[in-house]
Amino acid sequence: MRSNNSLNPSYFSFALFSDYGSLRSLFFSLCLLIYMTIISANVVIILTVCLDKSLHQPMYIFICCLCLNSLYGSAGFFPRFLMDILSDTHFISRPFCFVQMYIVHTYAGNELTLLTVMAYDRLIAICQPLYYYSKMTLRLVMQLLIFAVLYPICFLGYFFYLSTTLTFCGNKLQRIFCTNWSVVQLSCEDTTVNNITGQFVALASIFAPLFFVLYTYLQIVIICRKSSSEFRGKALQTCLPHVLTIVNFCISVICELSLSRYNADEVNPLIIALLSLEFLIIPPISNPLVYGLSLPQIRGVIFKFVKIQ
Template structure:
């Protein structure tokens, strides 16, 4: 039975002072910008019927995921930066773990299906509409959301069954490794289950995206200069986004393993980078690098804003 009376204390914040206030200001501004940018991207895709295509449907879901990622933890971080008591209940900590991991896994999964969409578009252009049917798109999105949800539900259940002996978390928010490290016992099954999750939801997507781009590169090398230019334009936003998220994930892994050995300032930066930077950059990258979205955005602004 889950012990709702347990409370964890975050020790990474330190006492209230200029650093906490500065981090609060940056976090607050970035969070507002993240929500605005992602909602604007969603609105552009939703209102423009020309964007109701697989690539933009996946991008719409990536924007939803960005809002989920930022909202999962940033409001709580801002609250703790201002409060004297930096605490969280056990149940809320597990809930935070679930949504942070859900954001990370789903983001990687969406970027993977977007790579597959680019592969079909460039390598099999004549068969694209027969392959990327509405049913296929719904199936891929179902896999993107259902598999991570089920996996994380089991992982949280396993973690919740571990007896807790410690109550201090040297981080700005909860993650599964931090909660597990506070348990009185080690769970071999939990470790194995977590390792399987890393392989399925991190290593496998990386391999699939790499394979997609290898095939795209091979096809592009045999194409005309105009075809190469077109392929580059459609792939660059996704490639930048994927690399950006992969680097953020790598930083997060390093932070999880080394946070006790890092300085307070570096600890703060490494922890918030994973949930601050990618959700904000993703809509900006696509908004700047994708002409179709840029034109649709300008059209929407002219129609809704500048007409008043």
């Protein structure tokens, strides 16, 4: 009989990492530069919104929280990833694997709910401008932010709990970080409940918010069609960064979900690595750049601060 340890290993191994040889330092430096860029770009937006009183408005508060979430998700991936690049072994303890899984998945869930809340904010600002400040009070903003954080946790918490109770027959993960599906695939048990729960979680935490975003923009388009060209120009200016962020994040989510639909042995490891990195690198870098460069209010404050220095 196999021992209990072989049936339920206390650690997992990332099988996609390989020996980079002389290129190891180059890859490490490149990834460290990307991580530092993510931190710097998001911190600039956060400090800009926090320090300038003219930006203490709902839209900019939501942008600030979006950047905070990018820092949260990056912190759950990059430190460990940088260690793995330099290491000859790529083992991760079972508890830390589930912690990383929780951070990465809640980062994605928070990102989508924050973008949904921002869509509601744009809906009120464009369709009901006279009632905007009476509706989007500080209290409502805080309630929406709490909702954006708790909504994905409520669904993902039970989902991850089911995964932690499984018994595993293997420990090789065909990924460069821990994901729920890659871990569940190693289970010796029937995972039907996990699969059904996963479909429900995907419906509630991904597709439901996206349908609401589509609804808000349908209402905005209807209002814009009935309005003047000047009004449409202002609406486009405020909505374009959000639309770009939504499209970019949806592409990232599609890439990530597509990985769970195929057997890892049938996909080129480089493609798996690139799609995984796209999910965790592109949105955290593009969000501060899109909002920092597209919104004149934020761009003006940043340029003013740079000139003062």
